[in-house]
Amino acid sequence: MELSEQADVLDWGCGWGLLGIVAALTWPQARVTLVDINERACALAKANAERNGASHVEVICGDATELFTEQRFDAVICNPPISAGRSLMLAMMANVARVLRPQGAFWMVAHTRKGAKRLQRDLADLFDDVERVNMRGGYRVVNATGPLPLGGV
Numbered sequence: 001m002e003l004s005e006q007a008d009v010l011d012w013g014c015g016w017g018l019l020g021i022v023a024a025l026t027w028p029q030a031r032v033t034l035v036d037i038n039e040r041a042c043a044l045a046k047a048n049a050e051r052n053g054a055s056h057v058e059v060i061c062g063d064a065t066e067l068f069t070e071q072r073f074d075a076v077i078c079n080p081p082i083s084a085g086r087s088l089m090l091a092m093m094a095n096v097a098r099v100l101r102p103q104g105a106f107w108m109v110a111h112t113r114k115g116a117k118r119l120q121r122d123l124a125d126l127f128d129d130v131e132r133v134n135m136r137g138g139y140r141v142v143n144a145t146g147p148l149p150l151g152g153v
Helices: 018-026 039-051 086-099 116-123
Strands: 008-012 031-036 058-061 073-078 100-111 127-136 139-147
Touching: 008 018, 008 086, 018 031, 018 039, 018 073, 031 039, 039 058, 073 086, 086 100, 086 116, 086 139, 100 116, 116 127, 116 139
Parallel strands: 008 031, 008 073, 031 058, 073 100
Antiparallel strands: 100 139, 127 139
């Protein structure tokens, strides 16, 4: 992923915190927020952030859709929980587009065999530009920029 040094970054569905912690360590001036609905995941993310010297990240436990109704971000990073089902993924991606600033970027890493190609195609309905930027070891890294107006999603 490529982030601005001063970016407001959201790791949506952070799990144990890998993507958000890497972002915080790579871009130490960025404001990085990690969010997950699972309390155990949030506890692990907090512990991992401290253990790895990224204690300046904010870890929030709860539903990102409800938590971020007004706040906007320069970037959202995510390894989406594809196994949760397609309808949840579509709703999640629509909400990701909603919380991004107009010039914002969505960075997704997902397992190719679990639906990453389909999700990449679906992103084209939500963003001006969608590009696979890397593919290795069965995973795709996708970047989507220019969130489209969603009309009430």
